[in-house]
Amino acid sequence: MKKALIAMSGGVDSSVAAKLMLDAGYDCMGATMKLFDSDDILMAQREKICCSLSDVEDARSVARRLGMPYQVFNFKGDFKEKVIDKFIATYEAGGTPNPCIDCNRYLKFDQLFVRALELGCDYVVTGHYAQISYDEAKGRYLLRKAVDPLKDQSYVLYSLTQEQLAHAMFPLGGLHKTQVREIAEK
Numbered sequence: 001m002k003k004a005l006i007a008m009s010g011g012v013d014s015s016v017a018a019k020l021m022l023d024a025g026y027d028c029m030g031a032t033m034k035l036f037d038s039d040d041i042l043m044a045q046r047e048k049i050c051c052s053l054s055d056v057e058d059a060r061s062v063a064r065r066l067g068m069p070y071q072v073f074n075f076k077g078d079f080k081e082k083v084i085d086k087f088i089a090t091y092e093a094g095g096t097p098n099p100c101i102d103c104n105r106y107l108k109f110d111q112l113f114v115r116a117l118e119l120g121c122d123y124v125v126t127g128h129y130a131q132i133s134y135d136e137a138k139g140r141y142l143l144r145k146a147v148d149p150l151k152d153q154s155y156v157l158y159s160l161t162q163e164q165l166a167h168a169m170f171p172l173g174g175l176h177k178t179q180v181r182e183i184a185e186k
Contacts, residue, residue, distance in 0.1 A: 001026070001027045001030070002025075002027065002122045002123065003023065003026065003027045003028075003119075003121040003123075003124065004021050004026040004027070004028050004029070004121060004122065004123040004124075004169065005020060005028075005030075005031055005112070005115070005116035005119065005121040005123070005124050006018040006028050006029065006030045006031065006063075006068070006125045006126075007031060007032075007108055007112060007124060007125065007126045007127075008030045008032050008059035008062065008063060008070070009032065009059060009127070009149075009166055010032070010054070010055030010056060010057070010058030010059040010096055011055070011058070011063070011133055012126065012127075012128035012180060012181065012184045013125065013127030013128075013129075014059070014125065015059075015127075015151055016134070016171075016180045016183045016184050017090050017125055017171045017172055018030060018066055018068065019066060019158070020171040020183070021125055021169070021171060021184065022066055022067075022068070023054045026123075028066075028068045028125075029069045029070070029071070029119065030060075030063035030068050030069070030070040030122065031071050031072070031073055031112065031115070032055070032056050032059045032060075032071075033072075033075045033079075033107055033111075033112060034072050034073065034074045034075065034076060035076055035083075035103075036076050036080075036086045037076065037077065039135050040125040041068055045131045047111075053074070055123055059074070061143060063086055073111075073112065073115055075107050075111050075112075078106060078107060078111055079103070079107060082102060082106040083102045083103050083106065083107070084109070086102055087099045100156045101126045101147060101155075101158070101159065103160070104156055104160075105159045105160075108124070108126065109124065109157075109160055109168065112124055113164060113176070116167070117167075122167065123168065124167060124168050125166050125169045125171065126163075126168070126169075126170060127147035127170075127171070127172055128153045128154075128155075128170045128172065128173070129152055129153045129172050129173055129175075129177075130144065130146050130152065130153050130154040130157055130167070130170045130173050131143075131144040131145070131146060131147075131154075131168060131173035131174060132144065132165050132168060132173075140183070141162055141165035141166055143157055143158065143160060143165060145172065146170075146172070147174050147175065147176060148172065148175065150177070151172075151176075151177050
């Protein structure tokens with residue numbers, strides 16, 4: 001049986017992704033990335049950004065309800081260096097940074113990917129709205145837009161390598177957000 005590490009934010013999308021992978025017969029484990037200290041978490045709860053303390057508890061609760069093991073991985077040093085510091089430097093230099101791209105590149109599909117392999121997982125699964133296909137003629141994986149044009153997130157995943165694409169799954173890519181909400185309600 002193939003094993004999948006589900007990156008869980010505590011939200012609807014990653015929770016439904018976990019459910020879909022379990023339904024498809026994968027041996028699943030949930031994981032949340034700890035990206036900042038508890039003092040920063042208080043700010044995150046007010047600002048409603050990802051990865052707050054309540055989000056971790058929501059993810060843990062969903063994993064428990066689905067019968068999956070669950071872990072929290074501490075990536076706060078890498079997050080500060082590779083996402084926050086880079087964001088600040090780019091912004092101060094007059095650029096338009098996108099921290100989601102760097103978080104996916106350096107944390108979700110680098111550090112979390114490494115952890116998944118260490119745990120014997122075949123895939124890292126996220127709640128991103130994107131699709132992956134394999135082009136037999138070219139012998140390579142292709143990142144594709146999601147079916148739902150209003151939710152497509154393929155642009156924040158453009159930096160994924162062939163190896164990362166080979167070991168990533170986006171089960172929401174073929175769904176519309178309304179379908180995901182219906183699954184979540186059930």
